[in-house]
Every structure is written in C-alpha cells, then in structure tokens.
Amino acid sequence: MEKRGDKYGSHRVIEPVGVLTQAAWKIDNNMDECYSNEILIDVISLNIDSSSFSQIKNEVGGDTEKIGAKILEIVSERGKMQNPVTGSGGMLIGRVARIGADIKGSGLEVGDKIATLVSLSLTPLKIDEILAIQSDIDRVDIKGQAILFESGIYAKLPDDMSEALALAALDVAGAPAQTSKLVKEGDSVLILGAGGKSGLMCCYEAMKKVGANGNVVAMCRSEGDREKLISNKFCHEVIVSDVTKPLDVLEKALKANGGKEFDISISCVNTPNAEMACILPVRNEGIVYFFSMATDFAKAALGAEGVGKDVQMIVGNGYTKDHVEITLSALRESQVLRDIFNSKYV
Numbered sequence: 001m002e003k004r005g006d007k008y009g010s011h012r013v014i015e016p017v018g019v020l021t022q023a024a025w026k027i028d029n030n031m032d033e034c035y036s037n038e039i040l041i042d043v044i045s046l047n048i049d050s051s052s053f054s055q056i057k058n059e060v061g062g063d064t065e066k067i068g069a070k071i072l073e074i075v076s077e078r079g080k081m082q083n084p085v086t087g088s089g090g091m092l093i094g095r096v097a098r099i100g101a102d103i104k105g106s107g108l109e110v111g112d113k114i115a116t117l118v119s120l121s122l123t124p125l126k127i128d129e130i131l132a133i134q135s136d137i138d139r140v141d142i143k144g145q146a147i148l149f150e151s152g153i154y155a156k157l158p159d160d161m162s163e164a165l166a167l168a169a170l171d172v173a174g175a176p177a178q179t180s181k182l183v184k185e186g187d188s189v190l191i192l193g194a195g196g197k198s199g200l201m202c203c204y205e206a207m208k209k210v211g212a213n214g215n216v217v218a219m220c221r222s223e224g225d226r227e228k229l230i231s232n233k234f235c236h237e238v239i240v241s242d243v244t245k246p247l248d249v250l251e252k253a254l255k256a257n258g259g260k261e262f263d264i265s266i267s268c269v270n271t272p273n274a275e276m277a278c279i280l281p282v283r284n285e286g287i288v289y290f291f292s293m294a295t296d297f298a299k300a301a302l303g304a305e306g307v308g309k310d311v312q313m314i315v316g317n318g319y320t321k322d323h324v325e326i327t328l329s330a331l332r333e334s335q336v337l338r339d340i341f342n343s344k345y346v
Helices: 050-059 064-078 163-170 174-182 197-210 223-231 246-256 275-279 297-306 323-333 335-344
Strands: 013-015 038-048 090-099 113-116 125-134 139-149 154-156 188-192 215-220 237-240 262-267 282-290 312-315
Touching (some): 038 050, 038 163, 163 197, 163 335, 174 197, 197 323, 223 237, 237 246, 262 275, 275 297
Antiparallel strands (some): 090 113, 113 154
C-alpha cells in the first residue's frame, strides 16, 4: 500500500527538518518510491527563472557546457533546481507518468502534458541527462522526472498554441495577472524591464486597464526595445535607462509623466540593485510591485524608509487567481504580442 505524504511536501525534506521544501536546503528526489498524494512527471523542459539563469550564465562566463554542469551540480546537491545565490527556480513542462491513488479523479490523466505552476525551488527533481541548453530563452531540455505535490498547481497545455509558446508565457503568468488586478482606470504606471517577457505582458495588461486618461511609461535598456514598445503601442512613453541608477530613472520617468509621480511601478528586471529605481518615482500611498526575484526586500524596505516614501510594496507572488487564463488570453487577443513571443522566446 502506498504511503501518504504531507500535502505540502514536507515528507520530502531532508534538511533542515521542520521546514517546507522551498525553504529546505536538501530534499528527497527519489522517484522510485512515490506517495499516494503525489504526481510523477516525465520532464521535457525546464524553464529556469531569468534571475537564476543570468546568475549561472555570468558565473561560468556564458559557457553552455559549464551552465549544464552547474545545473546538474545544484540538482545533485539539493534534489531540486534552486539557485543557491538567487534562491529562485523556474518551472517545467512534462507528461504525467503516474497519479497517486489519493488524488485520482482530479481531471488529470496519465499522458497529459502539463506545465507546473509552482517553482522548481520546491519541486523534487532528478535529471538523468541534459539534452540541450537554449541560453537565449533560459530553457533546458532534459530527460528526467519530477514530483508535483497534492497542493501543487499546474496547467494543461492548450491546443491552440505551441507548448514552447505556452511555457514562455506561463513562466511569467503572475506578472500580467497581478498587473491586471492592480492597475485601475486613469492610473499612471511605470514598468521597469519592459523589454522582457514579463515586462511586455505587463505593458499589454496595463494599457488595457488605464483607459484614455491613464499613462503607461515603459523603462528599457536599449533603443531596440524602445522601438519595439512604441511601434507596437505597448505603452504611451518609453525611457531608456539603467535600473541601478535610480536618480536617472527618476528624472526621466517623471518627465515622461508630466512631472508627476506615478500611482504604480512594476519591476520586471532580472538584475539586482533595482529597488530604489522602482520606489523613488512612486507617490506616497502608491503601489510598488516587485515581480523580479532579483529583488532584495531588505534593501527595498530600508530604502523606502530612508527616502521617506510611504508606499505599499507587494512581493511578486507567481500565483494569483485566474493567472493562467489572464496570461493565455493576452496571447490570444494580441497577434503582435504572440508574434514577438514566437520570434524571441520560442
């Protein structure tokens, strides 16, 4: 008879005992013995979190072979793909290989292709072989297996788009969905890191929400991104700056907003030390949404205090209600957005 585990996966924790798998240093990734409330997945691809992949890539000098070796080292040591520097993971796609007896009847069948919507930083993972590393889109194709706990959320991959396109979007699903819920008609919104996956989707959702009297300002790093954002009408104004230079961001952002501070800023950057560039341009009692896993929340809290900013700071939870539907709907609504994702992230 199969053993039943904890719904949150604590039965897989090796050290330190008493924490959940995300906080654990090492978890059990033995795939030969599955519990009655676990789903076993044959993994096809890992979509490594952008902050994590960038850190690994920079650490090894961009060498693809060394990137693969580092990923294998992390998973071997920890039983999961959790970058020890950034703390972040990513997500995966795969086929359901086995469903525990206690969670059958959920609508999921063996053979279904799914994307997990919980972080690799808490997911038991075993890699048998790395097949390919696609550095330009932070993706690693593997042979291996993973475990989804009873509490884990997932999405069946849709029939009307490629699995690569769906994965690219679902990897950042929390950002556009939270944007859709936070932004109101008439708001002024600053989106930092607007040229990347999450930034583009946040721009799209913000433009839908602010209406005729709102203002969406996108901050990016290059003139190429500026042209893409403006020509495709993903925002009203674009500034080109460096998020690690908050005073430059502040000056350019306020100028693009008629000299006024913003109601909301959204951080989609994948580099550290961007906290103050997000906080400074926002009015008192405004909202700062940190989707980026590169955010140092101590720096954010102390930085806001240091400049006397009374702002509501929101941690970028990758899950919010209906985030799959909101994100995939954006790709269905906008052929331009879909074309960009297909050309750049697939």
